[in-house]
Amino acid sequence: MRTTLTLDDDVAAALERARRQRDTSLKEVVNEALRKGLPELARPSRGGKKFRTRPLSLGKCLVPSLDNVVRVLAIAEGETFK
Secondary structure (H helix, E strand, O other): OOOOOOOOHHHHHHHHHHHHHHOOOHHHHHHHHHHHHHHHHHOOOOOOOOOOOOOOOOOOOOOOOOOOHHHHHHHHOOOOOO
16 A cells, blocks of 8 residues: 655654665565554553552641741751741
8 A cells, every 4th residue: 555644753753764774665664663663552541540649747847937038948947047
């Protein structure tokens, strides 16, 4: 079967590298790549199990307000804030 394909630049470059490496025709490289890749496309996606993040209580905030960054950093570094 004869057809025309428009390839993205990165795909065309990868195919050309494979063609030179194997010292074969572009047709053979494309056919081999499609034979290896098409079964992967036919498989069902693995999106069945959802990921959940469990909440964890860290307790009361040790800093009265997070608005004053200088004070928060001083407390975090163990300095006495004045």
